Amino acid sequence: MTNNENQAIIALEHVVKRFPSGKTWFTALKDINLTLGRGEFAGLVGPSGSGKTTLLNLVGSLDSASEGRVDVLGMDVGKMNAKKSATLRKKHLGFIFQTYNLMPVYTVYENVEFPLLLLKEKAGKRRKAVMEALEWLGIESKAKSKPARLSGGECQRVAIARAMVKKPEIVLADEPTANLDAENSHHILQTMEQLNRELGTTFLFATHDEKVIKYLKRKIRLFDGKVAADEIIQS
Amino acid sequence: MIQFLIKGLLRDRQRSLLPLLVVTIGVMLTVFMHAWVTGVMGDSVEFNARFETGHVKVTTRAYAENAGQIPIDLSLEGAGEMLNILHSKYPDMAWVERTRFGGLIDVPDESGETISQGPVTGLAIELLNENSGEKERMNLTNALVRGHFPDEPGEILISNHLFEKLGISLGREVTLITTSMYGSMVFHNFRISGTLSFGMGSLDKGTLIMDLEDARHVLDMEDATAEILGFFGPGYFEPEKAEAMCRVFNEKYSDPKDEFSPLMQNMRSYPQIANLLDMAGLMAFIITAAFIMVMSIVLWNTGLISGLRRYGEMGVRLAIGESKGHVYRSLISESVAIGLAGSVAGTLAGMLCAYILQEKGLHFDVNMDTAAVMMPSTFRAHITPITYWVGFIPGLISTVLGTMLSGIGIFKRKTAELFKELE
Numbered sequence: 001m002t003n004n005e006n007q008a009i010i011a012l013e014h015v016v017k018r019f020p021s022g023k024t025w026f027t028a029l030k031d032i033n034l035t036l037g038r039g040e041f042a043g044l045v046g047p048s049g050s051g052k053t054t055l056l057n058l059v060g061s062l063d064s065a066s067e068g069r070v071d072v073l074g075m076d077v078g079k080m081n082a083k084k085s086a087t088l089r090k091k092h093l094g095f096i097f098q099t100y101n102l103m104p105v106y107t108v109y110e111n112v113e114f115p116l117l118l119l120k121e122k123a124g125k126r127r128k129a130v131m132e133a134l135e136w137l138g139i140e141s142k143a144k145s146k147p148a149r150l151s152g153g154e155c156q157r158v159a160i161a162r163a164m165v166k167k168p169e170i171v172l173a174d175e176p177t178a179n180l181d182a183e184n185s186h187h188i189l190q191t192m193e194q195l196n197r198e199l200g201t202t203f204l205f206a207t208h209d210e211k212v213i214k215y216l217k218r219k220i221r222l223f224d225g226k227v228a229a230d231e232i233i234q235s
Numbered sequence: 236m237i238q239f240l241i242k243g244l245l246r247d248r249q250r251s252l253l254p255l256l257v258v259t260i261g262v263m264l265t266v267f268m269h270a271w272v273t274g275v276m277g278d279s280v281e282f283n284a285r286f287e288t289g290h291v292k293v294t295t296r297a298y299a300e301n302a303g304q305i306p307i308d309l310s311l312e313g314a315g316e317m318l319n320i321l322h323s324k325y326p327d328m329a330w331v332e333r334t335r336f337g338g339l340i341d342v343p344d345e346s347g348e349t350i351s352q353g354p355v356t357g358l359a360i361e362l363l364n365e366n367s368g369e370k371e372r373m374n375l376t377n378a379l380v381r382g383h384f385p386d387e388p389g390e391i392l393i394s395n396h397l398f399e400k401l402g403i404s405l406g407r408e409v410t411l412i413t414t415s416m417y418g419s420m421v422f423h424n425f426r427i428s429g430t431l432s433f434g435m436g437s438l439d440k441g442t443l444i445m446d447l448e449d450a451r452h453v454l455d456m457e458d459a460t461a462e463i464l465g466f467f468g469p470g471y472f473e474p475e476k477a478e479a480m481c482r483v484f485n486e487k488y489s490d491p492k493d494e495f496s497p498l499m500q501n502m503r504s505y506p507q508i509a510n511l512l513d514m515a516g517l518m519a520f521i522i523t524a525a526f527i528m529v530m531s532i533v534l535w536n537t538g539l540i541s542g543l544r545r546y547g548e549m550g551v552r553l554a555i556g557e558s559k560g561h562v563y564r565s566l567i568s569e570s571v572a573i574g575l576a577g578s579v580a581g582t583l584a585g586m587l588c589a590y591i592l593q594e595k596g597l598h599f600d601v602n603m604d605t606a607a608v609m610m611p612s613t614f615r616a617h618i619t620p621i622t623y624w625v626g627f628i629p630g631l632i633s634t635v636l637g638t639m640l641s642g643i644g645i646f647k648r649k650t651a652e653l654f655k656e657l658e
């Protein structure tokens with residue numbers, strides 16, 4: 001345990017999330033209390049519908065809690081306006097989506113470059129960072145390809161490169177290996193582990209893939225919208 | 236960043252080429268439709284101007300009051316001087332003299348006994364004066380059925396229908412019986428050089444067309460004319476201009492106390508024509524408005540759909556940290572660019588089609604014997620100042636409004652929900 005891990009980077013207090021469902025409400029998250037320290041490599045695990053994606057969306061300020069408080073980097077996400085939360089995402093968060101969500105009209109290079117354009121990085125710095133990210137993930141030869149011409153594993157790696165290129169403090173990864181074979185999954189997880197180690201990036205996964213779970217250093221088990229178990233794996 | 240967005244716009248055909256095409260076609264149709272409807276309506280009005288009213292008409296006050304009776308005894312004297320005034324004051328307009336009169340055509344045998352007879356409406360125009368433009372104005376060349384136009388004084392044209400009724404042959408001498416300007420009975424022989432058919436009941440029954448100088452001689456109208464007609468250069472009635480012209484002219488030359496003083500009237504001065512003008516304007520407006528509305532709905536939907544289609548992409552951009560305002564503005568800018576480009580292209584294309592139809596016209600060979608109003612048989616498009624901007628209503632405004640409306644979804648929805656649209 002490093003000292004860093006004791007410092008909360010994500011904190012949820014009595015978080016409830018309800019969705020309208022017909023005339024009533026459906027409660028997807030029920031009184032969640034959770035703290036993540038800087039540099040953790042943690043995962044939300046649990047069956048389908050247990051609330052993993054919902055929780056990631058709250059942390060990523062893509063959605064807001066019905067009750068309770070979500071703090072990210074010491075800031076109350078619920079009190080932020082749209083502009084502030086966009087800035088938080090732009091500067092500090094990296095998302096990896098289950099469905100890749102690459103922009104089809106842009107090349108691999110341009111997709112990965114996009115977060116840096118938003119940060120108004122200089123062209124030279126952008127090029128260096130993009131090439132570095134592509135090399136990390138072993139897809140530099142695909143830089144000029146469009147996503148449609150890539151395999152699922154390659155797309156997933158582009159999505160990871162895009163999330164990582166700005167070296168965010170937190171990476172939120174929703175089923176990052178769902179469409180990958182075992183070999184690709186391991187390669188990607190090893191890369192993430194390395195980034196976690198070298199840059200101190202905090203990872204929060206949502207997954208029910210055993211291949212991912214093997215790598216986690218902390219397993220937060222969700223069941224029916226509640227934290228059913230929270231175990232730290234000693235390596 | 237802007238480069239990045241433009242790259243995306245150009246590469247995604249569904250986002251650029253397709254909407255551009257839809258906008259261009261929609262705008263083209265709207266522009267063309269407007270010019271066409273305006274032209275057709277204008278032609279109906281124009282037809283009356285050419286045969287009857289002119290765009291403006293100068294007569295004596297008394298003649299104007301009793302116009303229905305075609306009272307040549309109330310003709311305008313000093314016609315030459317009046318024409319000089321009109322030509323110098325309004326050099327852009329075409330001015331022609333015309334005189335109408337009623338009469339009887341009599342076909343005698345060698346001993347002078349009547350073989351056949353028929354009533355005629357005489358129309359004396361500047362037929363032998365090639366510069367008058369009357370042949371073209373009244374479309375006489377196309378109306379000529381037999382024979383040729385008068386080459387010399389003493390020759391006349393009559394309507395083919397009457398010609399057949401009289402049972403005579405071309406070149407035959409006939410006698411015109413009418414009254415002179417001073418009220419005396421007049422008998423004069425003319426040779427029939429040709430016959431006319433306009434395809435219009437009212438004109439085809441018993442029209443006689445002769446040269447104005449012949450009429451002057453026969454009707455004892457030296458330096459007098461019943462009517463002086465003025466036509467605007469471009470060939471379409473311009474109500475405001477005509478109204479102003481009449482006001483200025485009448486103030487200067489017309490004397491309410493002198494019934495033989497000249498009076499200038501425009502098309503609007505005749506109640507039926509004013510009605511026709513109003514109706515034509517209303518029809519053009521209704522048809523154009525209906526068309527704009529339909530095209531607007533189509534283009535609105537195009538804007539809406541191309542916006543909705545991209546919720547997923549918007550979601551990604553928001554998740555990566557682009558602000559909602561920035562995403563929204565980029566969406567609107569794109570639709571402005573497409574709407575503008577499409578409107579310009581569509582307006583150009585529509586105006587080109589309209590221009591061709593304005594110059595060439597579309598000819599309908601229909602017999603309008605039974606038509607109540609005078610209707611032309613050739614329809615032309617007419618490009619007006621409105622033609623230049625009318626396409627921008629559906630092309631730019633609707634497209635952008637559609638996009639704005641669909642884009643509001645970005646603000647109303649949680650970013651997480653935008654992804655749901657993608658899945």
Ligand SMILES: Nc1ncnc2c1ncn2[C@@H]1O[C@H](COP(=O)(O)OP(=O)(O)OP(=O)(O)O)[C@@H](O)[C@H]1O
Pocket residue numbers: 019020021026028046047048049050051052053054055206208652
């Ligand atoms: N926008 C929404 N509206 C209504 N219900 C929702 C919405 N989003 C999620 N839910 C519901 O909340 C529950 C939790 O959904 P969530 O997507 O978080 O599950 P998950 O754990 O990520 O499942 P999976 O492993 O299948 O991805 C589900 O029952 C789902 O139907």
Ligand SMILES: [Mg+2]
Pocket residue numbers: 052053054174206
């Ligand atoms: Mg999920």
